Amino acid sequence: MITVEKMLKIVEWTGLAVITLIFVFPFIWMMITALKSLPETVVFPPEWIPETWMWSNFKVAWSSGPFLRYFFNSLFVAVAILVLQILTMVPAAYAFSRYQFPGRGFLFGLTMAALMIPPQITFLPVFLQMSEWGFINSYIPLILPYAASAFGIFLLRQSFMQVPEELIEAARLDEASEWRIMWRIMVPMARPVLVTFGLFSFIYHWNDYFWPLVMTNSDAFRTLPIGIAMLKDAEGGIAWNIVMAGNMILVIPILIVFFVAQRQIIRAFVYSGVK
Amino acid sequence: MAAIELKDVSKRFGNQTVIRNLNLWVEDGSFTVLVGPSGCGKSTTLRMIAGLEQVSDGEIRMNGDPINHLPPGKRDVAMVFQNYALYPTMTVRENIEFGLKNKKVPKKERQQLIEEITAVVGLEAYLDRKPSTLSGGQRQRVALARAMVKKPKVFLMDEPLSNLDAKLRAQMRTELIELHKKLGTTFIYVTHDQVEAMSMGDKIVIMNEGEIQQATEPMEIYQQPANLFTALFIGTPPMNIIEKDKIPQLHSHNKDIVYVGFRPEKVVLSNEPLEGGLTLPAEIVNREILGHETIYQMEMSGIPFKVKHYDHPLEEGMRLFAYIAYKNLYFFDREGRRMEVEENKADLQTVAGGVRVCP
Ligand SMILES: Nc1ncnc2c1ncn2[C@@H]1O[C@H](COP(=O)(O)OP(=O)(O)OP(=O)(O)O)[C@@H](O)[C@H]1O
Ligand SMILES: [Mg+2]
Numbered sequence: 011m012i013t014v015e016k017m018l019k020i021v022e023w024t025g026l027a028v029i030t031l032i033f034v035f036p037f038i039w040m041m042i043t044a045l046k047s048l049p050e051t052v053v054f055p056p057e058w059i060p061e062t063w064m065w066s067n068f069k070v071a072w073s074s075g076p077f078l079r080y081f082f083n084s085l086f087v088a089v090a091i092l093v094l095q096i097l098t099m100v101p102a103a104y105a106f107s108r109y110q111f112p113g114r115g116f117l118f119g120l121t122m123a124a125l126m127i128p129p130q131i132t133f134l135p136v137f138l139q140m141s142e143w144g145f146i147n148s149y150i151p152l153i154l155p156y157a158a159s160a161f162g163i164f165l166l167r168q169s170f171m172q173v174p175e176e177l178i179e180a181a182r183l184d185e186a187s188e189w190r191i192m193w194r195i196m197v198p199m200a201r202p203v204l205v206t207f208g209l210f211s212f213i214y215h216w217n218d219y220f221w222p223l224v225m226t227n228s229d230a231f232r233t234l235p236i237g238i239a240m241l242k243d244a245e246g247g248i249a250w251n252i253v254m255a256g257n258m259i260l261v262i263p264i265l266i267v268f269f270v271a272q273r274q275i276i277r278a279f280v281y282s283g284v285k
Numbered sequence: 286m287a288a289i290e291l292k293d294v295s296k297r298f299g300n301q302t303v304i305r306n307l308n309l310w311v312e313d314g315s316f317t318v319l320v321g322p323s324g325c326g327k328s329t330t331l332r333m334i335a336g337l338e339q340v341s342d343g344e345i346r347m348n349g350d351p352i353n354h355l356p357p358g359k360r361d362v363a364m365v366f367q368n369y370a371l372y373p374t375m376t377v378r379e380n381i382e383f384g385l386k387n388k389k390v391p392k393k394e395r396q397q398l399i400e401e402i403t404a405v406v407g408l409e410a411y412l413d414r415k416p417s418t419l420s421g422g423q424r425q426r427v428a429l430a431r432a433m434v435k436k437p438k439v440f441l442m443d444e445p446l447s448n449l450d451a452k453l454r455a456q457m458r459t460e461l462i463e464l465h466k467k468l469g470t471t472f473i474y475v476t477h478d479q480v481e482a483m484s485m486g487d488k489i490v491i492m493n494e495g496e497i498q499q500a501t502e503p504m505e506i507y508q509q510p511a512n513l514f515t516a517l518f519i520g521t522p523p524m525n526i527i528e529k530d531k532i533p534q535l536h537s538h539n540k541d542i543v544y545v546g547f548r549p550e551k552v553v554l555s556n557e558p559l560e561g562g563l564t565l566p567a568e569i570v571n572r573e574i575l576g577h578e579t580i581y582q583m584e585m586s587g588i589p590f591k592v593k594h595y596d597h598p599l600e601e602g603m604r605l606f607a608y609i610a611y612k613n614l615y616f617f618d619r620e621g622r623r624m625e626v627e628e629n630k631a632d633l634q635t636v637a638g639g640v641r642v643c644p
Binding site for chain 1: 337356357362364366368370371372374375383384388435
């Protein structure tokens, strides 16, 4: 006999399965397309399973431009941004959460204002400034404008404010410098928040198309999303299978990062608040 | 080891004065207890000694040298917090080691110190555990170990036992007393619990509203309270205080006496008036049997007072005579200051049951 509870469970599971499918389908479609031959990508009705698995599409995509260079640029830019952001946001968040100083409210307000301004507004003045300084065609315009994250400072400040003052006082009595208190007491306690932020930041800059497009004009500093977008411009129409293979190359590192950090991320969402 | 001296210390938060001209001498090697009602400034005083709070006025000295300007880490003091304040992301070992690392103590020495200290507090088995996996009592020990390992000149403790259950609290109390004997270091201990204060301190500092009411040995506080506040603060139930005018049995020519006090446990209940003291005819209106003792709520023509006895409980509604020997009476003036009236005891005469009794 099927009890009401069992029925509810079945409904719940079906619901979850449908939602999962909705989210996962585009990804699966991308994967399948990346493995099709060119004619197969345009047949109607679409084929689910490619006749032959065209692993060579990846090779074609990869070798259609200096992809190793793009890949390295993307990695270097995203990691450099993240490192700088953490180096700036930890002291900033610590100061905003624990110090009384003149202008604190104003400065924090300014940080919050920065949070609300999208890059589409700032890119022009930044670009002009950077080109005036002669930095276009270097990593500097890709990295420097993102070296401090208003969002990160805000998030980390909230997390730091939950650390009991007594802990900091205990550390001061233990003769810890402010620098040690930040990195040995505060940062470990805010670890879930930092991991979450790090992921968001990394994914955002890894995938970012707009900013690198504006700030670079040579292959030496272009990043992966631009390289992949350029796959579309190949002569003789768009080769969707190649474009999708390129997209897979873009996405795979993120999936790897996600799997590695999975436990941390789940913890970050479940365990908010410091005990 | 060190003596601590507070000279004319004041503390203001904004325009609210929390500590007013405090003068305190903490003897080297003593177990000094700061006690008082909530909000009287005990923690603030302790935190000023620790350097976590700046003094607004006055000076704090250690062994005669001013330490006002020194940051907390340089004062050679260690503090145990009410909520322990253990670093939650570090293991027990790392918690204890943190201060030593900051002091740049070499690794070998650190290990030796940690072994030494953990043996004293019995934490050997827990060195690699995180504080969140420990019981309250174990956390308390980690906090103690973290303070002890630095070999400070002064230990500061802010209600360190208040988060423990009654049994564990009693046990830790004994352990702290023993620890103090073993280390011989100065302890300054904050509590609002008078039993803790009486049982642990060799000197008790009673505070109220940012001022010291009395600072002396436990027995002296009990026997010779300096004013109404200390008289009422120490002892359970507190001292009975009655306006002198309401006791017609008591005749005194001393016009300054406004209040008369006596401790509930110093009252003798009898069927007949006794001589040589104050005798009050009264009725038992209520009783509270606690097993080893009984507390009686008594009434003498509308004036309530309490009596504590260890004998077999007496019945409610009984009419008796409450007798208090002269030496157990305390006298206070209008401001609540205690008056020494030993020399004019002859002045004091009582009329009890219509019979004139001479002292
Ligand atoms: N940072 C602060 N800002 C403003 N007022 C404060 C601050 N710290 C303490 N006070 C005030 O100072 C007074 C004394 O506080 P304190 O913490 O020293 O009391 P306490 O004797 O330790 O009380 P308790 O037994 O409740 O811990 C209180 O009125 C409190 O409100
Ligand atoms: Mg307190």
